[in-house]
Amino acid sequence: MEKTKDLFKKCIDFTLADEVKAQGVYPFFHPIDETEGPVVSFGGKRMVMAGSNNYLGLTAEPKVKQASIDAIKKYGTSCSGSRYMTGTVKLHNELEEKLADFFEKERCLLFSTGYQTGQGIIPTLVQRGEYIVADRDNHASLVAASIMAQGAGAIQVRYNHNNMADLERVLQSIPEAAARLIVSDGVFSVSGEIVDLSGLVALAKKYNARILIDDAHAVGVIGRGGRGTPSEFDLVDDVDMIMGTFSKTFGSLGGYVVGDRSVINYIKHNAASLIFSASPTPASVAAVLASLEIIKDQPELTEKLIANTDYVRQGLLKAGFTLMPSRTAIVTVLIADQMKTLIFWKKLFDAGVYVNAFIRPGVMPGHEALRTSFMATHEKEHLDKVIMEFETIGRELGVI
Ligand SMILES: Cc1ncc(COP(=O)(O)O)c(C=O)c1O
Structure with missing residues (x-):
């Protein structure tokens, strides 16, 4: 008689998350200590939050x-x-x-x-x-x-x-x-x-x-x-x-x-x-x-949000990044390589910029990307930091 298959075999065989953790580039489930909206703190370190959907900063x-x-x-x-x-x-x-x-x-x-x-x-x-x-x-x-x-x-x-x-x-x-x-x-x-x-x-x-x-x-x-x-x-x-x-x-x-x-x-x-x-x-x-x-x-909050997002979009385009088509509060930077996306994410994180890494199963292979999103409550200094760190790391990794 054939042996009954163990339902949990797939769990035991699932190693992707552990492999990514072992490489030190795991981008998920990082606990925030405190948040003011556009700025958050991780382990006592202040970072620009450029990946939240808190578009008008109302939280x-x-x-x-x-x-x-x-x-x-x-x-x-x-x-x-x-x-x-x-x-x-x-x-x-x-x-x-x-x-x-x-x-x-x-x-x-x-x-x-x-x-x-x-x-x-x-x-x-x-x-x-x-x-x-x-x-x-x-x-x-x-x-x-x-x-x-x-x-x-x-x-x-x-x-x-x-x-x-x-x-x-x-x-x-x-x-x-x-x-x-x-x-x-x-x-x-x-x-x-x-x-x-x-x-x-x-x-x-x-x-x-x-x-x-x-x-x-x-x-x-x-x-x-x-x-x-x-x-x-x-x-x-x-x-x-x-x-x-x-x-x-x-x-x-x-x-x-x-x-x-x-x-x-x-x-x-x-x-x-x-x-x-x-x-x-x-x-x-x-x-x-x-x-x-x-x-x-306060309709001016929406105006500020769009102005903030346009500012980052223009900065990243000028730096030479390939962006997905958008005129909303989301600016998605195409990286098109899983490992490079994760390394880029980690370097941004270490530099004090928190964005979202989109890899499979979230996106199809070849569409790996860093998704950024902005708030009405971001100040120019936050946005400049995001653009500057993207540009520095993008050059280092040969993305631009
Ligand atoms: C388009 C869309 N629909 C639905 C949802 C789910 O919303 P919620 O976070 O309230 O479950 C999301 C959240 O990511 C979304 O982006």
């Missing part, structure tokens, strides 16, 4: 911190239950109303993370025999949500990244009677590139598809008053559902979707990731409420 904003503290005093540290049951406090409903209003949609629904938001929307709406039409570069959470939907009989078809001719080819291949949802990031998370929303909306109309845009990296960055991608293109009414996260511009934790009343009501009463998971903590929700007021009252 360090006193009003946002105070709102969380006040909410803890009033409601405690957790709701200890799902929104569906005993886990709704007034703050949840207040935030849903204010976000629906901000994003100019009828209704909003909160989730406990952005990741769970996709898991709540896609498998709930796209059912057996119905189609998910997805950009190949969509965020991993949307990919996971589609896999879940496929497990229940939905069909996924993918089109080449932001390629409207390929999207049309894919839409034409779907049986005419089948319901379909086009899913795309608004601002792509690795590159910072913006979706061709005009093209996507035109095709959705032509082929009777509904649209879901994940605007995690767009809010506070693009669009009227930081309202994101549909607003940037003046197409809010043409995008059926807009989802996002609170873990970036909103300086908190959680996710949301906005859309028509009937759609949000259906998701609210059927989404497993909402019904079977505890609601966002009062502290998280209160932080978002405070952040939302700041986003509305």
Whole structure:
């Protein structure tokens, strides 16, 4: 009889992380001692944070911190239950109303993370025999949500990244009677590139598809008053559902979707990731409420963010780096070699600049990159340091 295979053999055989650690260039899970936003400290050493999604710097904003503290005093540290049951406090409903209003949609629904938001929307709406039409570069959470939907009989078809001719080819291949949802990031998370929303909306109309845009990296960055991608293109009414996260511009934790009343009501009463998971903590929700007021009252923060990012982008281009196409708060430097990416990351880290290393499985071989992202609260001296260290190390490693 054949011997039963050990489930854990794959774990014992997984040596990549240990090998990278042994070479002293492991770029993940480094604990920050303290953070002010644009500057953080590691083991007592101060560093420029150039890899956070805290785009408007709101995690360090006193009003946002105070709102969380006040909410803890009033409601405690957790709701200890799902929104569906005993886990709704007034703050949840207040935030849903204010976000629906901000994003100019009828209704909003909160989730406990952005990741769970996709898991709540896609498998709930796209059912057996119905189609998910997805950009190949969509965020991993949307990919996971589609896999879940496929497990229940939905069909996924993918089109080449932001390629409207390929999207049309894919839409034409779907049986005419089948319901379909086009899913795309608004601002792509690795590159910072913006979706061709005009093209996507035109095709959705032509082929009777509904649209879901994940605007995690767009809010506070693009669009009227930081309202994101549909607003940037003046197409809010043409995008059926807009989802996002609170873990970036909103300086908190959680996710949301906005859309028509009937759609949000259906998701609210059927989404497993909402019904079977505890609601966002009062502290998280209160932080978002405070952040939302700041986003509305201080549009100059978005202007500063874009100016900061443009400044770094121009500096790195002038130094000779190859950047991925972006005009958002993400500047991704292509290195195209795994080991060189890790060494570059470590040298930046040692020089006091903290960025993100993207290697497999995050990106395909040949697309290894250093992803930087900026905040409205970065000062010129921080940005100059980032450019200067990139240039010095880039020359040393022969990248430029
Ligand atoms: C495009 C996109 N969608 C969803 C998420 C998940 O959001 P959260 O961190 O709230 O789970 C992220 C976070 O990285 C993201 O970039």
